[in-house]
Amino acid sequence: xxxxxxxxxxxxxxxxxxxxxxxxxxxxxxxxxxxxxxxxxxxxxxxxxxxxxxxxxxxxxxxxxxxxxxxxxxxxxxxxxxxxxxxxxxxxxxxxxxxxxxxxxxxxxxxxxxxxxxxxxxxxxxxxxxxxxxxxxxxxxxxxxxxxxxxxxxxxxxxxxxxxxxxxxxxxxxxxxxxxxxxxxxxxxxxxxxxxxxxxxxxxxxxxxxxxxxxxxxxxxxxxxxxxxxxxxxxxxxxxxxxxxxxxxxxxxxxxxxxxxxxxxxxxxxxxxxx
Amino acid sequence: xxxxxxxxxxxxxxxxxxxxxxxxxxxxxxxxxxxxxxxxxxxxxxxxxxxxxxxxxxxxxxxxxxxxxxxxxxxxxxxxxxxxxxxxxxxxxxxxxxxxxxxxxxxxxxxxxxxxxxxxxxxxxxxxxxxxxxxxxxxxxxxxxxxxxxxxxxxxxxxxxxxxxxxxxxxxxxxxxxxxxxxxxxxxxxxxxxxxxx
Numbered sequence: 377x378x379x380x381x382x383x384x385x386x387x388x389x390x391x392x393x394x395x396x397x398x399x400x401x402x403x404x405x406x407x408x409x410x411x412x413x414x415x416x417x418x419x420x421x422x423x424x425x426x427x428x429x430x431x432x433x434x435x436x437x438x439x440x441x442x443x444x445x446x447x448x449x450x451x452x453x454x455x456x457x458x459x460x461x462x463x464x465x466x467x468x469x470x471x472x473x474x475x476x477x478x479x480x481x482x483x484x485x486x487x488x489x490x491x492x493x494x495x496x497x498x499x500x501x502x503x504x505x506x507x508x509x510x511x512x513x514x515x516x517x518x519x520x521x522x523x524x525x526x527x528x529x530x531x532x533x534x535x536x537x538x539x540x541x542x543x544x545x546x547x548x549x550x551x552x553x554x555x556x557x558x559x560x561x562x563x564x565x566x567x568x569x570x571x572x573x574x575x576x577x578x579x580x581x582x583x584x585x586x587x588x589x590x591x592x593x594x595x596x597x598x599x600x601x602x603x604x605x606x607x608x609x610x611x612x613x614x615x616x617x618x619x620x621x622x623x624x625x626x627x628x629x630x631x632x633x634x635x636x637x638x639x640x641x642x643x644x645x646x647x648x649x650x651x
Numbered sequence: 652x653x654x655x656x657x658x659x660x661x662x663x664x665x666x667x668x669x670x671x672x673x674x675x676x677x678x679x680x681x682x683x684x685x686x687x688x689x690x691x692x693x694x695x696x697x698x699x700x701x702x703x704x705x706x707x708x709x710x711x712x713x714x715x716x717x718x719x720x721x722x723x724x725x726x727x728x729x730x731x732x733x734x735x736x737x738x739x740x741x742x743x744x745x746x747x748x749x750x751x752x753x754x755x756x757x758x759x760x761x762x763x764x765x766x767x768x769x770x771x772x773x774x775x776x777x778x779x780x781x782x783x784x785x786x787x788x789x790x791x792x793x794x795x796x797x798x799x800x801x802x803x804x805x806x807x808x809x810x811x812x813x814x815x816x817x818x819x820x821x822x823x824x825x826x827x828x829x830x831x832x833x834x835x836x837x838x839x840x841x842x843x844x845x846x847x848x849x
Contacts, residue, residue, distance in 0.1 A: 536730035543694060545720030545783065554732060630695055631715040 379589050391416075433502040442502045446486075446509050450479050453517040460521040463528040466639040469625060474520050474618055481614030482513045485606050493602060511582065511603055512610040515567060519611035523563030523619040528638060530555040531626055538633050548627035556623050563615035567608050574604065652818055653722065653787050658701030660692040665701075665844040668837070670787065675809075675819040677829035677849065680839035686822045687727065689837075689844055690789040693820070694724035705786060723785040727792045727822075729776030731764040739779055746782035752808045753778060754801060769796045777805060787818040794828070806832055 394416050401408040433441055454475030464470035486509045490496065496504040531538065534555055541551040574580055583600040587593055628634050653670040663685030670676060678686050692699035695715050703710040710718050733739055737760035740746045747757065753774040759767070767775060773796045780788060793809075794802040810832060813819065820837070823829050829836060829849060836849040 534732070536726070536728065537732040539696060540726060540730035541732060542716075543696060543719055543724040543726065544780065545716045545723070547714075547716050628698075630698075631719075632696055632698070 430502070430506065433506070437498065437501055439498075439500045442500050442505055445502070445506060449509060449513055450475065450482065453478060453513050457517055457521045457524065461525055461528065463532055463641055464639045465528070465622070465625060466637055469637070470639060473621055473625065474524055477614050477618035477621065478513070478516050478520055481610045481617065482509060482516050484613070485512050485610040489602065489606050508603075508606070512606055515607040516610045516614040518566060519563040519615040520618045522566070523559045523615040524622055526562040527555060527559035527619050527622045528626070530558055531633065532635060532638070535633065535635060542631055542633065548631040548633075551631075551633070552623050552627060556619055559619045560615060563619065564612060567611045571604055571608065574600075652706055654704045655693070656702040658692060658699060658703065660688060660697060660699035662688045663692070663839060663842055663844060665689060665837075668846070670818045670820070672816040672818055673813050674835070675813055675821055675833040677833035677836045678820050678822045678839060678844070679824070679826075679829060679836060684839045685842060685844070686839045687791055689839060690724050690791055690820060690822065694719055694722055694789055696724060720783060721785055722787045722789065723780050723783075724789040725776060725780040725791060725793060727795065729772050731772070734763055736760055736762045736764060736767060736775060739775075740782060742782060746778050749778040749781055749808065750775070752804065754804050770798065770801055773797060774801060774805060777808070781812060785817070787820075790819055790821045792822050792824070
């Protein structure tokens with residue numbers, strides 16, 4: 377496998393496209409140049425750091441350091457899940473619930489792939505473990521944020537309907553089922569859509585990367601399929617666990633709806649848009 | 652039948668209440684005094700403390716859905732969770748006579764919820780709450796949005812059920828209505844509910 381090496385001057389040339397976009401934004405008064413510049417600088421710094429970290433980790437091949445890097449990735453993703461919630465659970469639950477479901481789902485799926493399909497030597501080799509975890513984590517994170525967001529905002533919106541069913545003698549599971557169903561649908565829709573469209577609309581990034589690096593397309597396709605199965609599995613497990621646990625937390629043993637366990641709503645500015 | 656001792660929840664408390672089968676107690680008091688909170692606590696829809704029993708059976712000894720099946724709270728603003736009216740009635744045959752008695756047409760089963768007027772929805776909600784055969788109903792202004800004719804039908808239907816043993820707490824702002832439907836009265840004020848002359 378051979379890669380055509382990239383010089384810094386090649387990158388500088390490509391970055392000109394961003395400069396052109398920035399120029400357009402100024403010329404047309406789109407007010408996007410500041411955000412564009414910040415995002416570009418963040419991307420450069422973050423990726424450069426990741427490059428350094430990965431180089432170091434690959435040189436070490438240590439279970440401890442690989443595990444620590446994985447943990448840091450998971451904790452950052454957990455923060456992202458919390459930041460995307462319009463209505464958060466009160467107290468430690470707001471960070472803990474999404475993060476713990478993601479931790480369990482992503483770790484299980486990654487370990488499953490490392491020990492049964494890929495067999496790197498050693499099994500925790502960061503060259504396999506970290507990119508794999510990263511891809512699973514990114515999608516599981518999106519699934520859990522969408523699921524929890526739909527669950528909490530749905531229960532707030534449908535409060536009267538949920539309580540009307542409870543008042544007529546429905547169990548908490550029956551009463552919240554329409555909302556949990558919508559939450560899981562919105563959590564899984566991105567991965568279902570991307571499986572349905574992959575290959576037709578866009579070539580997946582990892583597969584493209586392997587092909588650019590000189591891999592046989594047939595092998596690259598197999599890797600992509602493996603990753604999609606892992607991502608779908610991780611997203612499904614994580615989102616289902618998070619939505620069911622969230623629904624349990626927002627009801628109680630006497631089958632009451634407990635929206636008092638949500639924190640006060642945040643002002644719109646301090647929250648990230650859900651993507 | 653329904654017995655309450657030392658009921659407490661944020662906003663309202665009720666020391667003692669005994670409701671016999673077929674009895675109706677009017678619940679009165681200024682807006683925001685906690686009448687709705689009291690009914691919700693009795694239905695166990697919000698956290699509360701106190702000893703509440705039905706025919707001697709403690710509320711805590713049975714699952715909450717079973718309790719609410721027997722002691723059913725009907726909110727002032729009825730809520731709907733499906734598209735058509737009929738989907739809200741698990742047993743339409745049981746509800747049909749009630750719906751007819753309230754002056755609603757039989758074909759309302761296939762109506763979309765959006766088609767029903769405020770008053771029609773309020774009557775449908777009453778039928779929905781009576782259809783499964785509760786022992787006690789907790790009525791939160793059940794006739795507030797109704798015209799005279801519809802209100803009379805709703806009162807007649809409820810009085811007929813009281814005659815067959817249904818117990819009720821009935822929140823109303825209308826003193827004359829309280830005289831018509833209830834024998835006793837609870838006044839809710841200053842965070843306390845206490846019995847008073849009707």
